[in-house]
Amino acid sequence: MGFCEGIEKALKCNIGIYDLKGNIICGSNIGFCYTDDILYRDNLTYIRCDRIIISADCLLSQDAISLIRLISSYERGKEAAVFVQPLEYILKNDVSYESLIGRYEGYTSLYIKCTEDVEDVLFNIYSGYDVEIIKDESGIYLIKKFEDVENEANSIINGIWDERGINIIIGSGRIVKDKYTIKHSFEDAKLSAMLAEKLGFKNGYFIYEKMVIYDLINSLDRNDLEKLYDGIYDGFFDVIRDRELINTAEEFLKCDLNISEAARRLYIHRNTLLYRIEKIKSFTGLDIKSFEEAMVFKLLLTIYRLKSK
DSSP states (O other): OOHHHHHHHHHTSOEEEEETTSOEEEEOOOOOOOOSSEEEETTEEEEEETTEEEEESSOOOHHHHHHHHHHHHHHHHHHHHHHTOOHHHHHHSOOOSGGGTTSSTTOEEEEEEOSSOOHHHHHHHTTTSSOEEEEOSSOEEEEEOOSSHHHHHHHHHHHHHHHHOOOOEEEEOOOOBTTBOHHHHHHHHHHHHHHHHHTTOOSEEEEGGGTHHHHHHHTSOHHHHGGGTTTTSTTHHHHHHOHHHHHHHHHHHHTTTOHHHHHHHHTSOHHHHHHHHHHHHHHHSOOTTSHHHHHHHHHHHHHHHHHOO
16 A cells, blocks of 8 residues: 555545645645745645645644654655656666656757767766766756757757767657656657668757657557559669669659759759659659659658668
8 A cells, every 4th residue: 555545545535746846746636835844734634744745624623634744754764765866767777657747847858869978078068057968878868947949959960070070860759748758758868860871861950749750650660561563663763773763752852842952952853853863763653753653662762771670
Protein backbone atom coordinates (compact mmCIF):
# COMPACT_ATOMS: atom_id res chain seq x y z
CA MET A 1 0.00 0.00 0.00
CA GLY A 2 1.38 3.43 -0.96
CA PHE A 3 1.74 6.44 1.31
CA CYS A 4 -1.39 8.21 0.02
CA GLU A 5 -3.54 5.08 0.15
CA GLY A 6 -2.43 4.35 3.71
CA ILE A 7 -3.18 7.86 4.96
CA GLU A 8 -6.52 7.99 3.15
CA LYS A 9 -7.57 4.69 4.72
CA ALA A 10 -6.47 5.76 8.20
CA LEU A 11 -8.03 9.24 8.13
CA LYS A 12 -10.99 8.46 5.81
CA CYS A 13 -10.31 11.44 3.54
CA ASN A 14 -8.63 12.09 0.20
CA ILE A 15 -4.95 13.06 0.15
CA GLY A 16 -2.89 14.75 -2.56
CA ILE A 17 0.88 15.28 -2.53
CA TYR A 18 2.36 18.20 -4.51
CA ASP A 19 5.79 19.64 -5.07
CA LEU A 20 6.33 23.24 -3.98
CA LYS A 21 5.31 24.53 -7.43
CA GLY A 22 1.93 22.83 -7.28
CA ASN A 23 2.70 19.83 -9.51
CA ILE A 24 0.89 16.76 -8.24
CA ILE A 25 3.17 13.86 -7.32
CA CYS A 26 0.64 11.28 -6.22
CA GLY A 27 -2.81 10.85 -4.70
CA SER A 28 -6.00 12.76 -5.50
CA ASN A 29 -5.73 16.13 -7.23
CA ILE A 30 -7.89 17.92 -4.69
CA GLY A 31 -6.18 21.31 -4.85
CA PHE A 32 -2.90 23.00 -3.99
CA CYS A 33 -2.07 25.99 -1.84
CA TYR A 34 1.43 26.98 -0.79
CA THR A 35 2.21 27.20 2.92
CA ASP A 36 5.31 27.19 5.09
CA ASP A 37 3.54 25.27 7.86
CA ILE A 38 -0.20 24.47 8.12
CA LEU A 39 -3.07 26.20 6.37
CA TYR A 40 -6.83 25.65 6.71
CA ARG A 41 -8.93 26.98 3.84
CA ASP A 42 -12.36 26.08 2.42
CA ASN A 43 -12.57 22.89 4.47
CA LEU A 44 -9.19 21.75 3.18
CA THR A 45 -5.95 21.27 5.09
CA TYR A 46 -2.54 22.06 3.59
CA ILE A 47 0.56 20.74 5.34
CA ARG A 48 4.15 21.59 4.50
CA CYS A 49 6.49 18.61 4.87
CA ASP A 50 10.00 19.57 3.79
CA ARG A 51 9.89 19.82 -0.05
CA ILE A 52 6.26 18.79 -0.51
CA ILE A 53 2.78 20.06 0.31
CA ILE A 54 0.20 17.51 1.46
CA SER A 55 -3.44 18.47 0.87
CA ALA A 56 -6.42 16.81 2.61
CA ASP A 57 -10.07 17.40 1.75
CA CYS A 58 -11.08 17.78 5.41
CA LEU A 59 -10.04 19.79 8.46
CA LEU A 60 -7.42 17.68 10.21
CA SER A 61 -6.60 17.76 13.90
CA GLN A 62 -3.11 18.50 15.17
CA ASP A 63 -2.71 14.82 16.09
CA ALA A 64 -3.62 13.76 12.55
CA ILE A 65 -1.18 16.32 11.10
CA SER A 66 1.61 15.07 13.38
CA LEU A 67 0.89 11.51 12.25
CA ILE A 68 1.05 12.54 8.58
CA ARG A 69 4.35 14.34 9.11
CA LEU A 70 5.80 11.35 10.96
CA ILE A 71 4.83 8.90 8.22
CA SER A 72 5.91 11.35 5.52
CA SER A 73 9.32 11.72 7.13
CA TYR A 74 9.72 7.94 7.18
CA GLU A 75 8.65 7.60 3.53
CA ARG A 76 10.97 10.40 2.42
CA GLY A 77 13.82 8.64 4.16
CA LYS A 78 13.14 5.51 2.11
CA GLU A 79 12.78 7.46 -1.13
CA ALA A 80 15.52 10.02 -0.57
CA ALA A 81 17.68 8.43 -3.24
CA VAL A 82 14.93 9.00 -5.77
CA PHE A 83 14.47 12.69 -4.96
CA VAL A 84 18.19 13.50 -5.01
CA GLN A 85 18.98 11.60 -8.19
CA PRO A 86 21.05 13.83 -10.48
CA LEU A 87 20.18 13.98 -14.15
CA GLU A 88 23.13 11.78 -15.07
CA TYR A 89 21.85 9.06 -12.74
CA ILE A 90 18.35 9.30 -14.25
CA LEU A 91 19.81 9.12 -17.75
CA LYS A 92 22.03 6.10 -17.16
CA ASN A 93 19.91 4.02 -14.78
CA ASP A 94 16.52 2.34 -14.74
CA VAL A 95 14.43 5.12 -13.17
CA SER A 96 10.68 4.82 -13.70
CA TYR A 97 8.78 7.48 -15.65
CA GLU A 98 6.20 7.72 -12.84
CA SER A 99 8.80 8.76 -10.26
CA LEU A 100 9.88 11.65 -12.50
CA ILE A 101 6.45 13.25 -12.99
CA GLY A 102 6.51 16.82 -11.69
CA ARG A 103 10.33 17.04 -11.76
CA TYR A 104 12.40 19.16 -14.17
CA GLU A 105 9.27 20.78 -15.63
CA GLY A 106 10.13 23.37 -18.27
CA TYR A 107 13.42 21.69 -19.20
CA THR A 108 14.23 20.29 -22.64
CA SER A 109 16.87 17.76 -23.60
CA LEU A 110 19.06 18.13 -26.69
CA TYR A 111 21.27 15.35 -28.02
CA ILE A 112 24.39 16.43 -29.91
CA LYS A 113 26.04 13.98 -32.29
CA CYS A 114 29.19 14.60 -34.30
CA THR A 115 32.41 12.93 -35.35
CA GLU A 116 34.52 14.70 -32.72
CA ASP A 117 34.26 15.37 -28.99
CA VAL A 118 32.91 18.90 -28.54
CA GLU A 119 32.18 18.69 -24.82
CA ASP A 120 34.78 21.34 -24.00
CA VAL A 121 33.25 23.75 -26.53
CA LEU A 122 29.83 23.31 -24.95
CA PHE A 123 31.23 23.94 -21.47
CA ASN A 124 32.80 27.16 -22.75
CA ILE A 125 29.57 28.29 -24.44
CA TYR A 126 27.48 27.65 -21.32
CA SER A 127 29.94 28.68 -18.63
CA GLY A 128 27.92 30.32 -15.84
CA TYR A 129 24.54 29.17 -17.15
CA ASP A 130 22.05 26.80 -15.52
CA VAL A 131 22.65 23.86 -17.83
CA GLU A 132 23.60 20.19 -17.52
CA ILE A 133 25.96 18.54 -20.02
CA ILE A 134 26.15 14.74 -19.93
CA LYS A 135 28.19 12.53 -22.23
CA ASP A 136 27.27 8.99 -23.27
CA GLU A 137 28.81 6.47 -25.67
CA SER A 138 27.45 8.12 -28.82
CA GLY A 139 27.08 11.82 -28.14
CA ILE A 140 26.30 14.55 -25.63
CA TYR A 141 23.09 15.56 -23.86
CA LEU A 142 22.45 19.20 -23.07
CA ILE A 143 19.57 19.89 -20.66
CA LYS A 144 18.30 23.40 -20.08
CA LYS A 145 15.26 25.67 -19.89
CA PHE A 146 15.27 27.23 -23.35
CA GLU A 147 13.45 30.39 -24.36
CA ASP A 148 13.65 29.37 -28.03
CA VAL A 149 15.06 25.87 -28.35
CA GLU A 150 15.33 25.84 -32.17
CA ASN A 151 17.12 29.18 -32.29
CA GLU A 152 19.54 28.12 -29.54
CA ALA A 153 20.20 24.75 -31.20
CA ASN A 154 21.09 26.52 -34.45
CA SER A 155 23.37 28.86 -32.48
CA ILE A 156 25.17 25.79 -31.08
CA ILE A 157 25.53 24.37 -34.60
CA ASN A 158 27.00 27.66 -35.86
CA GLY A 159 29.19 28.10 -32.78
CA ILE A 160 30.78 24.66 -33.10
CA TRP A 161 31.31 25.21 -36.83
CA ASP A 162 33.06 28.53 -36.11
CA GLU A 163 35.16 26.98 -33.33
CA ARG A 164 36.04 23.59 -34.85
CA GLY A 165 34.88 23.66 -38.46
CA ILE A 166 32.81 20.50 -38.04
CA ASN A 167 29.15 19.69 -38.63
CA ILE A 168 26.89 18.40 -35.87
CA ILE A 169 23.42 16.93 -35.65
CA ILE A 170 21.18 18.07 -32.79
CA GLY A 171 18.12 16.06 -31.83
CA SER A 172 15.52 17.52 -29.50
CA GLY A 173 12.90 16.12 -27.19
CA ARG A 174 9.88 18.11 -26.09
CA ILE A 175 9.56 20.41 -23.08
CA VAL A 176 9.02 18.45 -19.85
CA LYS A 177 5.40 18.91 -18.81
CA ASP A 178 2.69 16.86 -17.09
CA LYS A 179 3.31 13.14 -17.80
CA TYR A 180 6.01 13.86 -20.38
CA THR A 181 9.11 13.48 -18.18
CA ILE A 182 12.76 14.36 -18.54
CA LYS A 183 13.39 10.69 -19.34
CA HIS A 184 10.98 10.91 -22.31
CA SER A 185 12.81 14.05 -23.45
CA PHE A 186 16.17 12.23 -23.20
CA GLU A 187 14.92 9.34 -25.31
CA ASP A 188 13.23 11.46 -27.99
CA ALA A 189 16.26 13.76 -28.35
CA LYS A 190 18.67 10.87 -28.93
CA LEU A 191 16.28 9.03 -31.24
CA SER A 192 15.79 12.15 -33.37
CA ALA A 193 19.55 12.59 -33.79
CA MET A 194 20.09 8.90 -34.59
CA LEU A 195 17.29 8.86 -37.18
CA ALA A 196 18.65 12.03 -38.82
CA GLU A 197 22.07 10.39 -39.09
CA LYS A 198 20.58 7.21 -40.59
CA LEU A 199 18.70 9.32 -43.13
CA GLY A 200 22.01 10.73 -44.33
CA PHE A 201 21.95 14.19 -42.75
CA LYS A 202 25.32 15.61 -41.74
CA ASN A 203 24.13 18.59 -39.74
CA GLY A 204 21.01 20.39 -38.56
CA TYR A 205 18.38 20.52 -35.84
CA PHE A 206 15.74 17.77 -35.66
CA ILE A 207 12.79 17.66 -33.25
CA TYR A 208 11.00 14.40 -32.54
CA GLU A 209 7.53 15.65 -33.59
CA LYS A 210 8.86 16.03 -37.14
CA MET A 211 10.73 12.71 -37.04
CA VAL A 212 7.95 10.50 -35.71
CA ILE A 213 6.99 9.13 -39.15
CA TYR A 214 10.61 8.03 -39.64
CA ASP A 215 10.54 6.36 -36.24
CA LEU A 216 7.43 4.42 -37.29
CA ILE A 217 9.09 3.36 -40.55
CA ASN A 218 12.25 2.35 -38.72
CA SER A 219 10.22 0.07 -36.44
CA LEU A 220 8.68 -1.89 -39.33
CA ASP A 221 9.92 -5.36 -40.16
CA ARG A 222 12.43 -5.30 -42.99
CA ASN A 223 11.00 -8.37 -44.70
CA ASP A 224 7.54 -6.78 -44.89
CA LEU A 225 9.03 -3.76 -46.63
CA GLU A 226 10.88 -5.67 -49.34
CA LYS A 227 7.68 -6.06 -51.39
CA LEU A 228 7.67 -2.29 -51.95
CA TYR A 229 10.75 -2.73 -54.11
CA ASP A 230 10.24 -6.26 -55.41
CA GLY A 231 8.61 -5.79 -58.82
CA ILE A 232 6.64 -2.66 -57.86
CA TYR A 233 9.39 -0.05 -57.82
CA ASP A 234 12.29 -2.18 -59.06
CA GLY A 235 13.61 0.77 -61.11
CA PHE A 236 13.99 2.74 -57.88
CA PHE A 237 17.46 1.28 -57.36
CA ASP A 238 18.56 2.62 -60.76
CA VAL A 239 17.79 6.09 -59.44
CA ILE A 240 19.61 5.38 -56.16
CA ARG A 241 22.73 4.31 -58.07
CA ASP A 242 22.68 7.44 -60.25
CA ARG A 243 24.14 10.18 -58.06
CA GLU A 244 22.98 12.92 -60.43
CA LEU A 245 19.38 11.71 -60.42
CA ILE A 246 19.11 11.13 -56.67
CA ASN A 247 20.67 14.53 -55.90
CA THR A 248 18.19 16.14 -58.28
CA ALA A 249 15.23 14.36 -56.69
CA GLU A 250 16.29 15.27 -53.15
CA GLU A 251 16.84 18.94 -53.98
CA PHE A 252 13.50 19.09 -55.80
CA LEU A 253 11.75 17.66 -52.73
CA LYS A 254 13.56 20.10 -50.43
CA CYS A 255 12.29 22.95 -52.59
CA ASP A 256 8.67 21.79 -52.14
CA LEU A 257 8.46 20.75 -55.83
CA ASN A 258 9.37 24.25 -56.99
CA ILE A 259 11.09 23.70 -60.36
CA SER A 260 12.67 27.16 -60.66
CA GLU A 261 14.07 27.14 -57.11
CA ALA A 262 15.44 23.59 -57.41
CA ALA A 263 17.10 24.42 -60.75
CA ARG A 264 18.68 27.52 -59.20
CA ARG A 265 20.07 25.56 -56.25
CA LEU A 266 21.39 22.83 -58.52
CA TYR A 267 22.94 25.40 -60.92
CA ILE A 268 21.18 23.84 -63.91
CA HIS A 269 18.62 25.00 -66.48
CA ARG A 270 15.00 24.19 -65.63
CA ASN A 271 14.76 22.11 -68.83
CA THR A 272 17.65 19.98 -67.57
CA LEU A 273 15.81 19.54 -64.31
CA LEU A 274 12.62 18.52 -66.12
CA TYR A 275 14.59 16.04 -68.22
CA ARG A 276 15.99 14.39 -65.10
CA ILE A 277 12.54 14.25 -63.49
CA GLU A 278 11.21 12.49 -66.60
CA LYS A 279 14.13 10.05 -66.40
CA ILE A 280 13.20 9.28 -62.79
CA LYS A 281 9.64 8.65 -63.96
CA SER A 282 10.86 6.26 -66.67
CA PHE A 283 12.73 4.22 -64.04
CA THR A 284 10.13 4.21 -61.24
CA GLY A 285 6.81 5.14 -62.83
CA LEU A 286 6.59 8.00 -60.34
CA ASP A 287 6.15 11.59 -61.53
CA ILE A 288 7.64 13.52 -58.66
CA LYS A 289 6.14 16.78 -59.97
CA SER A 290 2.90 15.40 -58.50
CA PHE A 291 2.64 15.91 -54.74
CA GLU A 292 1.23 12.45 -54.02
CA GLU A 293 3.78 10.64 -56.20
CA ALA A 294 6.59 12.77 -54.77
CA MET A 295 5.52 11.65 -51.27
CA VAL A 296 5.62 8.00 -52.39
CA PHE A 297 9.15 8.54 -53.73
CA LYS A 298 10.22 10.24 -50.50
CA LEU A 299 8.75 7.37 -48.48
CA LEU A 300 10.65 4.82 -50.58
CA LEU A 301 13.87 6.78 -50.16
CA THR A 302 13.34 7.04 -46.40
CA ILE A 303 12.70 3.30 -46.06
CA TYR A 304 15.77 2.50 -48.16
CA ARG A 305 18.04 4.67 -46.02
CA LEU A 306 16.68 3.55 -42.68
CA LYS A 307 16.75 -0.13 -43.57
CA SER A 308 20.04 -0.23 -45.46
CA LYS A 309 22.12 0.78 -42.42
